[in-house]
Amino acid sequence: MTITTPSATTPSAAQAAAVSPRAEAAAGAARPAVGEPALAGGQTSWPRRTAATAGPPVAVFAAFCGLWYLVSYVALTPRRRFLLPPLHEVIRVGFLDWGNFSDILRGLGNTTQVALSGFAIASAVGFTVAVLMAQTRWVERSIYPYAVALQTLPVLAMTPLVGLWFGFGLTSRILICSVLSLFPIITNTLFGLQSVEPSQRDLFALMKAGRLARLWRLELPAALPGILTGLRTSGGLAVIGAIVADFFFRQGQPGIGRLLDIYRNALETERLYAAIFCSSLLGLALFLLNTAVTKYVLRNWHASAQRKPS
Amino acid sequence: MTMQAHERSPGEPPATGQVTIPRQPTGWPAEPPVLSFHDVDMVFRGGVHAVDQVSLDVAPGELVSIVGPSGCGKSTLLRIASGLQAPTHGSVTAPDDHIAYVFQDPTLLPWRNVLDNVALCSQLRREPKSERLRKAQAAIDMVGLTGFEKRYPNQLSGGMRMRTSLARALTLDPRLFLFDEPFGAIDEITRERLNGELLRIFSGSRFAGLFVTHSIAEAVFLSSRVVVMSARPGRIIGEFAVPFPYPRTPRLRAEAEFAALTGQIGECLRGGAE
Ligand SMILES: Nc1ncnc2c1ncn2[C@@H]1O[C@H](COP(=O)(O)OP(=O)(O)O)[C@@H](O)[C@H]1O
Ligand SMILES: [Mg+2]
Numbered sequence: 001m002t003i004t005t006p007s008a009t010t011p012s013a014a015q016a017a018a019v020s021p022r023a024e025a026a027a028g029a030a031r032p033a034v035g036e037p038a039l040a041g042g043q044t045s046w047p048r049r050t051a052a053t054a055g056p057p058v059a060v061f062a063a064f065c066g067l068w069y070l071v072s073y074v075a076l077t078p079r080r081r082f083l084l085p086p087l088h089e090v091i092r093v094g095f096l097d098w099g100n101f102s103d104i105l106r107g108l109g110n111t112t113q114v115a116l117s118g119f120a121i122a123s124a125v126g127f128t129v130a131v132l133m134a135q136t137r138w139v140e141r142s143i144y145p146y147a148v149a150l151q152t153l154p155v156l157a158m159t160p161l162v163g164l165w166f167g168f169g170l171t172s173r174i175l176i177c178s179v180l181s182l183f184p185i186i187t188n189t190l191f192g193l194q195s196v197e198p199s200q201r202d203l204f205a206l207m208k209a210g211r212l213a214r215l216w217r218l219e220l221p222a223a224l225p226g227i228l229t230g231l232r233t234s235g236g237l238a239v240i241g242a243i244v245a246d247f248f249f250r251q252g253q254p255g256i257g258r259l260l261d262i263y264r265n266a267l268e269t270e271r272l273y274a275a276i277f278c279s280s281l282l283g284l285a286l287f288l289l290n291t292a293v294t295k296y297v298l299r300n301w302h303a304s305a306q307r308k309p310s
Numbered sequence: 311m312t313m314q315a316h317e318r319s320p321g322e323p324p325a326t327g328q329v330t331i332p333r334q335p336t337g338w339p340a341e342p343p344v345l346s347f348h349d350v351d352m353v354f355r356g357g358v359h360a361v362d363q364v365s366l367d368v369a370p371g372e373l374v375s376i377v378g379p380s381g382c383g384k385s386t387l388l389r390i391a392s393g394l395q396a397p398t399h400g401s402v403t404a405p406d407d408h409i410a411y412v413f414q415d416p417t418l419l420p421w422r423n424v425l426d427n428v429a430l431c432s433q434l435r436r437e438p439k440s441e442r443l444r445k446a447q448a449a450i451d452m453v454g455l456t457g458f459e460k461r462y463p464n465q466l467s468g469g470m471r472m473r474t475s476l477a478r479a480l481t482l483d484p485r486l487f488l489f490d491e492p493f494g495a496i497d498e499i500t501r502e503r504l505n506g507e508l509l510r511i512f513s514g515s516r517f518a519g520l521f522v523t524h525s526i527a528e529a530v531f532l533s534s535r536v537v538v539m540s541a542r543p544g545r546i547i548g549e550f551a552v553p554f555p556y557p558r559t560p561r562l563r564a565e566a567e568f569a570a571l572t573g574q575i576g577e578c579l580r581g582g583a584e
Contacts, residue, residue, distance in 0.1 A: 199417045202394055206411055207434040217434070221421045300462045301420040 085270050094274020104259060104271070108278050111255035114170065115242035115282070118177025119235055125178070126185025126230070133186075134193035134219065135211070151183040159248040169252040176248075177241035184233035192226025193219045228294040235290050239283040256282075343367035343403070344486050344518035345391055350400035352386050360386045361397070362543035370485070373512055373519035375529035377579060378539030384522040385414075387544070388488045391520060405486055410479035410517075412492045416471040418463040418478075424450065425459040428477045449477035452511060469500040480511065489521040493528065505531055506560060513556055526572045526579070531563060536575055540582035548578040 065087060072084045085093075095101050129147070133140040155176060166172045196219055204214050246257025254262075256279045263272040345368040352361035360383035368374050376384050389395040391404055392411050418427045429446040437445075450456060453473040463471055472492055479487065493501045505528060512519065512532075523529050529536045530552055538548035550571065554562055562568055 197415075197417065199413045199415060200419070202389075202413070203411070203417050203430075204434065205394060206392060206409065207431055209434045213434055217430075218419070221419065224421070300423075301464055 082267060082269050085273070090270045090273045090277075093268075093270035094277075100271055100274070104256065104275050104278050107254055107256040107259040107275070108282060110253045111239075111242045111246065111257065111279070112282060114173045114177055114245065114255060115238045115286070117174045118241055119181055119238035119286075121174065121178040122181040122185055122234055122238065123231060126182050126234070127189055127227070130186045130189035130193065131215070133190055135215075140190075147183060147186050150179065155179050156244065156248070159245075163249060167251065168249040170249075172249045173242065173245040173255070176245040177238050180241035181234040181237040184237065185227075185230040188226045188230030188233070189223055192223025192230075195226065196222045225294075225298060228290070228297065232287060232290040232294065235286040236283055239279070239286060243279055341370050343369045344405060345520065346403040347387070347391070348401045348403075350387075350390060350397045350402060352383065352390065352395070353398045359543035361390070362545045363400075364544070364546055365400075366537060366546065368486075368518045368520055370518050371516040372535065373521060373533040374535045374537060375521045375523055375533040376537045376539060377523060377526055377529050377575065378544060378582070379541045379579070380524070382539045382542050383544030384539060385490050388490050388520065388522060391486070392488055408482055408485040409488065410482045410484035410486070411488045412472075412475055412479050412490065414491045414494055416463070416475035418471055418474055420463050423460050423462050424455060424466070424474050424477075427463070427474055428481060431478055431481050445481045446477070449480040450474075452480060453477045454507065467500075468496050469504060472496060472504065476508070476511075484515075484517045487517045487519040489519065489523075491522050491524060494524060501525075501528070502560060502563075508532065509556065509558060526575050527563060527568075530568060530572050530575065531558060538575060538578045538582060547582040548575070550575055550578075 068084065068087050072081060072086045076083060093100060094104065129143060133143055159172075159176060162172050162175060166175060200218060200222075201214075204218055209217070242255065243257040243260070246255040247261055250258060256275055259275050260272060260279075263269070263275060345366075347364050347366045350361055350364045351359075353359050362383075364387065366374070376387065378384055386395065388411070390397050390402055392409055393404065393406070419430065422430070425443075425446055428449055429442045432442040432445055447459075450459060453476050455470065455473050455477060458466070458470065461470075463474070466474065475492070493504055496504065509532060519533075521529070521532055526536075534552055536550045536552060537546055538550070539545065540547045552571065554568070
């Protein structure tokens with residue numbers, strides 16, 4: 001904790017602070033100076049800039065690794081070390097052993113397939129529902145409560161039933177996955193569609209624009225930031241849904257969730273950790289992809305992706 | 311129907327204006343008004359009485375300003391004129407096409423660049439693309455935005471955004487031009503420059519204009535007639551003819567008669583705000 005407070009890194013200021021209130025002000029003034037190199041990074045050459053932006057995450061990663069070994073070797077007795085095998089063991093068994101790693105990769109591939117299918121279905125259904133809801137008040141009023149109910153419904157509690165209906169294979173996995181990731185698409189799209197400024201609506205009304213023109217040229221573009229936010233949130237949920245659905249629907253090609261289960265039962269924690277890493281990488285990849293798409297689509301006009309005027 | 315002079319304080323000296331106004335500035339041939347309010351009342355659901363018995367005509371080539379305390383129903387009056395809102399009582403005659411409406415905020419679509427924003431109205435009216443572009447470019451040139459066609463609204467200053475909004479309105483080839491405090495959020499210097507350019511555009515195309523503003527000086531500088539409204543329910547409590555001939559130069563603002571007229575209108579406004 002104390003390492004991170006800036007005053008502690010400048011001992012003289014810290015000592016002075018203990019002595020008099022005037023010196024305390026001086027210590028306060030010294031604080032911005034500590035952060036200065038990072039701030040000045042904007043004008044310096046790119047290696048320094050990269051160091052400034054990559055530095056903190058790298059430091060956190062190093063701390064993470066340190067903590068890992070600390071727990072593994074110091075906190076855990078050798079008998080219980082399987083709970084957190086040393087990092088290099090995880091890498092050796094999980095990633096460098098091609099037999100193991102290819103299992104994980106194949107599982108990851110299957111899970112990706114489920115996640116993307118669920119995500120696509122959720123996007124299409126959610127988008128359509130939201131657009132319909134935005135058209136007329138009564139559609140919104142009649143559907144919205146059920147959309148909310150769907151959200152609060154413990155979807156995983158429905159899995160036995162879903163299994164009975166649709167089998168314990170791919171279909172059910174995709175179904176659960178899409179239901180889990182549906183809600184953010186609906187709410188964010190609807191919110192976006194309804195975020196059109198009244199004066200812009202007036203403008204379109206004055207031009208006697210039809211409903212389709214209004215939807216296409218006004219409401220949908222205005223909703224884009226919301227839609228993209230929905231997609232980002234929902235992508236993460238789709239990955240979670242695809243992994244969790246694996247625990248319940250065990251037929252067909254095993255996904256990464258199924259592997260997690262197998263490794264747990266076999267107490268093969270090195271492979272278990274490797275599989276967990278890979279599944280979080282999947283979520284991360286989808287998130288980064290969505291972020292990049294968002295930045296690109298909104299590059300010209302939205303504050304979140306704005307570039308400076310040239 | 312004749313114009314009513316809504317005399318508030320009969321004891322006032324009969325200086326410039328506050329008398330019955332001829333419908334057109336002298337010199338124009340008599341033309342029927344483009345916009346005509348007759349006894350218009352607006353009571354909103356919930357009982358807000360926004361506009362009270364307003365009668366007002368605006369002829370082609372006339373630029374009429376409305377000043378009044380905020381919340382007195384000025385925007386409502388413009389909405390009624392444009393057909394966005396139907397009055398609860400009274401009648402309105404207005405063209406059903408070629409109405410340009412400049413809102414207080416520029417209402418640009420942030421995902422379109424200047425050219426596409428200006429072309430929006432033509433596009434919504436399904437005009438062919440070449441026609442659209444020609445009109446948009448002409449309007450952009452007219453408001454002095456040449457060279458900025460590819461800029462996006464977030465890359466423009468407030469004044470340039472308002473110019474874009476003006477250009478978009480101009481593509482409609484307006485017969486009736488409604489302005490709702492268009493320069494309210496713009497700094498003084500830019501505002502005066504835009505006033506000058508608006509007059510230049512106005513002198514070129516003789517639309518009928520209704521201009522709502524907070525600034526008495528702006529009202530006097532721009533218009534041929536200034537209408538003063540009272541606090542809610544908004545009634546017309548004064549009309550002032552502005553005798554200065556067009557074209558007007560910025561130097562007009564420094565003249566004594568200009569100051570006298572703005573002073574008079576200010577007094578009328580303060581009387582009605584109580
Ligand atoms: N759609 C509406 N429903 C109810 N009240 C409204 C509506 N539009 C405006 N008002 C009210 O009418 C009054 C006049 O509004 P407005 O015309 O916008 O005033 P302003 O002179 O400032 O432009 C205000 O008190 C406003 O709150
Ligand atoms: Mg207003």
